[in-house]
Amino acid sequence: MADLSFIPDLPSGPLDCYRSTASFDWKQLKLSLEGDLDLLKLKYKIWKTLEKDLLFAPPSVTPSVEEQKRITQLQLKKINNYKFMTYEMFKSSYSKRTRAIMTINEAVQSVNPSVSVKMAIGIYLFSNALLSLGTERHYKFFEATIWNREILASFALTEVAHGSDARLMCTTASYDPKSREFVVHTPDFKAAKCWVGNLGRTCTHTLLFAQLITPDGTNHGLHGFVVPVRDPATLETYPGLVVGDMGEKIGVNGIDNGFIMFNQYRIPRENLLNRTADVTEDGVYESSFSEPSKMLGAALENLSAGRIGIMQESCHTISSAVAIAIRYAATRRQFGAKDDEIPLLEYELHQWRLFGYVSAAVVFRIYIEKFARIYLNIVEKSNAGLKVDNLSAAVSEIHAMVSCSKPLLTWTTLDAVQQCREACGGHGYLKCANLGDLRCNHEPTVTYEGDNNVLSQQAGNWLLRQYEQAASGVDSPLGTVTFLTRCQDILEDKFSCERTEQLKDVKFIKSTYQWLLCWLLKETHQQYESEVSKGQSKFEAKSKCQVYRWKTLSRVYAEYLAIIFCSESVGQEDTGLRPVLNKLLVMYGLWSLDQHLVELYQGGFASGDSLARLLRAAILEMCAQLKPEVVSVVDALAPTDFVLNSVLGKSDGNLYQNLQKALFGGPGAMERASWWREVVNSAPSKL
Numbered sequence: 001m002a003d004l005s006f007i008p009d010l011p012s013g014p015l016d017c018y019r020s021t022a023s024f025d026w027k028q029l030k031l032s033l034e035g036d037l038d039l040l041k042l043k044y045k046i047w048k049t050l051e052k053d054l055l056f057a058p059p060s061v062t063p064s065v066e067e068q069k070r071i072t073q074l075q076l077k078k079i080n081n082y083k084f085m086t087y088e089m090f091k092s093s094y095s096k097r098t099r100a101i102m103t104i105n106e107a108v109q110s111v112n113p114s115v116s117v118k119m120a121i122g123i124y125l126f127s128n129a130l131l132s133l134g135t136e137r138h139y140k141f142f143e144a145t146i147w148n149r150e151i152l153a154s155f156a157l158t159e160v161a162h163g164s165d166a167r168l169m170c171t172t173a174s175y176d177p178k179s180r181e182f183v184v185h186t187p188d189f190k191a192a193k194c195w196v197g198n199l200g201r202t203c204t205h206t207l208l209f210a211q212l213i214t215p216d217g218t219n220h221g222l223h224g225f226v227v228p229v230r231d232p233a234t235l236e237t238y239p240g241l242v243v244g245d246m247g248e249k250i251g252v253n254g255i256d257n258g259f260i261m262f263n264q265y266r267i268p269r270e271n272l273l274n275r276t277a278d279v280t281e282d283g284v285y286e287s288s289f290s291e292p293s294k295m296l297g298a299a300l301e302n303l304s305a306g307r308i309g310i311m312q313e314s315c316h317t318i319s320s321a322v323a324i325a326i327r328y329a330a331t332r333r334q335f336g337a338k339d340d341e342i343p344l345l346e347y348e349l350h351q352w353r354l355f356g357y358v359s360a361a362v363v364f365r366i367y368i369e370k371f372a373r374i375y376l377n378i379v380e381k382s383n384a385g386l387k388v389d390n391l392s393a394a395v396s397e398i399h400a401m402v403s404c405s406k407p408l409l410t411w412t413t414l415d416a417v418q419q420c421r422e423a424c425g426g427h428g429y430l431k432c433a434n435l436g437d438l439r440c441n442h443e444p445t446v447t448y449e450g451d452n453n454v455l456s457q458q459a460g461n462w463l464l465r466q467y468e469q470a471a472s473g474v475d476s477p478l479g480t481v482t483f484l485t486r487c488q489d490i491l492e493d494k495f496s497c498e499r500t501e502q503l504k505d506v507k508f509i510k511s512t513y514q515w516l517l518c519w520l521l522k523e524t525h526q527q528y529e530s531e532v533s534k535g536q537s538k539f540e541a542k543s544k545c546q547v548y549r550w551k552t553l554s555r556v557y558a559e560y561l562a563i564i565f566c567s568e569s570v571g572q573e574d575t576g577l578r579p580v581l582n583k584l585l586v587m588y589g590l591w592s593l594d595q596h597l598v599e600l601y602q603g604g605f606a607s608g609d610s611l612a613r614l615l616r617a618a619i620l621e622m623c624a625q626l627k628p629e630v631v632s633v634v635d636a637l638a639p640t641d642f643v644l645n646s647v648l649g650k651s652d653g654n655l656y657q658n659l660q661k662a663l664f665g666g667p668g669a670m671e672r673a674s675w676w677r678e679v680v681n682s683a684p685s686k687l
């Protein structure tokens, strides 16, 4: 068994009574959820280092927006100096290196999300793009970013008038053969690049996506360019650019999101990222892809790793939120027989509100850990020129998986944080509870790197293609929809259980999800065909099938993926963790199915009251079964107290002592208001 002594023991206290009822060792569960001992050690090393550094001490009062930006930039500089990413890690295989980067990102994100966004965009997204979209001539930028940290980059895609629909973006890069330069231009304010992280105050370069135009006037579609923005020595922007900061946002204010307009701004020809297409010195366009849409696809595929990173961050956020709410529920007492108040955790309503999210946190972690490993192995193999069976089909399947899973994880996390905030009552509304910051900093993930509603549609596209060709075989190298070849038989299935025990079985959950997917595909396909037969264009027909169909389909597929991947991992678990993991998986599956009862009845899977009655009874039974485990489950999910940074969620469980310290110690909490003279009556009191 691995030596886990590097994980500090938990302090003894009021949480002991619930901890003593757990059937497993929380440190072992923590290791299992991380999936790798070295990466878990790395995470603890980062947290310990940052805890000792005053620059990372959590502020008790929110600093001004400008100050948050300054601190975040200084923190990034410090993290660069700490060199958590060692030379050996850089030199290791692609998948090892990327997993280390992802772990560093998650560990830093949990301390200050703004720093990790800054680092992810400014260093890793940019350098990854140079490797995947660029060639040898861009290596100097790579070196300056990764090794020397002379470049801090940004990623400029979104424009004021175009976000999700990237094809019609208006920034142009026209090639001038006389000077052998591209001339970058913004025709009007609607075409200004905006929301670009790191651009407002700090970045030295941007990875710009602009319409490439050759001297014959042909528009070859969006291409990536490395564009210098600021002098690294002075942070002055270069002439020919209008650059500004987006101002105060709802969260992640440490990030300087900015806008930029180009006025006939010249960059060398070599700054075009030319792995898939180039322009000769004379201005002739040469592409290895014949269709511009495929080019765009290749350029944006680069975002998959970023989206996986967002999912990992969501796992951290949901874990922190449930840890705070469960520890609070275990120590907060309200009502009870006579004077004997009982902990909130004893109430079935409270369990039902929170345990679905606790199980989601565990299932998502296991799913994403396994999925990231498979994804990175495929990329590694293909980068190394090794044969990957059915590579293009695998890339499409992965894209579909990411496109529905990022929405599922980010939305569920957002709902979870809100529920946890409410579950902590008024105290949950304190800044020092940390649920507010967790929520606001997490919130934009549902919009950036692909708006969730738009991204979900892409998963639906792929699923429908598989459904249409199911009779002759599906293109599913990862095996997520091979069951579709049995679609007709699956749709014959009917609910026939008589006892809750039959539902509390992963097999039941998986087969019910397969039925749901088959039925939703049939429905969506029929609706689409019917719209097309009425003369609607494909685009219009698709739009008419989103609500209750395409969108639900994409969500159900993502839930199914989380369940099958997690179930496979739980099946391989040979420590004493299998029973608790199985309970959590069953809870997640039943809790998620509860949202789809309408479809299960509408499609004729069940009739009468037995499905709804048994499903809901099973969920409540799972709540009771999880109660003795749940405090130790969140101990495994939670980061250290420094990182969790919540007065309500400390691992010692001393809720009221901690709260008193925070309230009494608040800056100026017990001082007379400095503005008291302005508000009292000036006439002497007659009292």
Ligand SMILES: Cc1cc2nc3c(=O)[nH]c(=O)nc-3n(C[C@H](O)[C@H](O)[C@H](O)COP(=O)(O)OP(=O)(O)OC[C@H]3O[C@@H](n4cnc5c(N)ncnc54)[C@H](O)[C@@H]3O)c2cc1C
Binding pocket: 121, 155, 156, 157, 158, 161, 162, 163, 164, 165, 194, 195, 196, 197, 252, 257, 444, 447, 448, 449, 450, 451, 452, 453, 454
């Ligand atoms: C904090 C933050 C950081 C960001 N960082 C960057 C960055 O570094 N670089 C960068 O380039 N961009 C960045 N962005 C921008 C982000 O990527 C875009 O906001 C995102 O792509 C969505 O585009 P949009 O805002 O134009 O929304 P729109 O595309 O206008 O969408 C608005 C709404 O309409 C809906 N909608 C759109 N199309 C359809 C449709 N066909 N059917 C049904 N509904 C539809 C969407 O679901 C959404 O709810 C950032 C944004 C934020 C908030």
